[in-house]
Amino acid sequence: MFLFKKYSLVCLVFFILACDNEQEQIKNENTKPSDDQPSTLIPDEVIYDIIHSMSSPIETANQLVKAKVPYKSEFLNAPENALNYNSEQKMALNLGILGADLGYVNMYHQKATSLLYMGAVKLLADGLKLGKFFDISTLKSLNKNSENIDTIIYYTNKSFEEINQYLKNQKRPEVSSEILLGGWLESLYLATKMYRLYPGKELKETIGQQKITLDNIYLIYSTYQNKKSFKELINNINDLKKIYDKINITYQYHPPTSKEVNGVLVVQDNSKNSIEITDQHILEISSLTEIIRNKMIEKE
């Protein structure tokens, strides 16, 4: 009986403390300045689900390789530019941009240049207190010894995945969203630049397909509409979306077919989608993407 009373008393004390703490939290949230107040339109968990669902910039680079577009280093953001960024937003956007460039360089097996981009990515990651996810000595050693570039790509992609998981735990979805935007925009910029030099049906469709990713980015950034520091980025996304809204993507389901090849099940998707995109659309996307991207990589 005595023990029960003692237990009840302890529970009561904890309950009072918990309620008090909750009130304290509410009080603190109410005293935050309005600019820092996050719009709670989409919970963090959902934002991370969307980020996790997005295709990687390296897939766009792969489409360039498959379309037999030659390697062009002059369109990339120079790795030494990593020294030019000081604010968290600029560093995060350019971590995405230089990360996409690293992916592009790796897809073209440019091992020496890859080292420079690894250094740039590490520098920006350090600036954002995310440097521990890039073990530069391991990556350097892989770069030197590994015949297979896929191992380097694996470790780089894995590091970006770990960064997102860490930022999720740290409740910093804005940084993840900025890395995502920078990476996606850079891959779109490269695809449009290459299309203007080497036009082709596959590349045209790759640019058109970005409508799906942009819709997701638009959704994520709608959460930050009350934040002053995001105003320009949101305006840019809205302007790009206006062009992409003119592009029509249709989908028709057809049952897939499958067969076993050397013990591996190979499934052929028979569904079809048509992407209605004109050269005029691409020209508009290309011009706007270049303006936004060049603003992003400007020195602070």
Next chain:
Amino acid sequence: MTNRFWTYKTSPPSPLGEGRGEGIRKIIFKITLIIFGCILFHATTVNAQCDDEDFMDLCAEKLGDFTFVKANKIKLSGTTKDGKAPTVEYPFVLSKSSTYVLTACYPGPGNMIVELFDRDHKFIMSNYDKSQKKYYPTINFVCSATGVYYLVYSFANTENACGIGMIGFK
């Protein structure tokens, strides 16, 4: 005054006889403890293995000549209200004219199942062939329509399991 703790400690007379009943009870207790310990050890080991970076690197070997793009770390336990194995769903954008490899990497007994559905949740494929009762650790998917697909993971013949589902492309 009755001492409640002492009352709990005292056993009622055993129908098998005082000494024999106590002995059997001790054996049952020890066996239960060992079984519980084994289950706990297995669950902890398997879960620890899933969080281990080396395990992820080991799973990556299943990608073969595909380029790694994403990993889904899956942890599921118990059963659903209707007694079925729990599932977890991840949306993912797949692109037309790319071939993807989907892997199911699981360190324990039983099997890890990965199923793919299209944007309208229409079934595309599974690494478990029901007609042949066969599991495939990897499946290749030749994508012909860009869009959001849903990857659904579950475990067969096991509870409290964890594993890694990886996606690679070429």
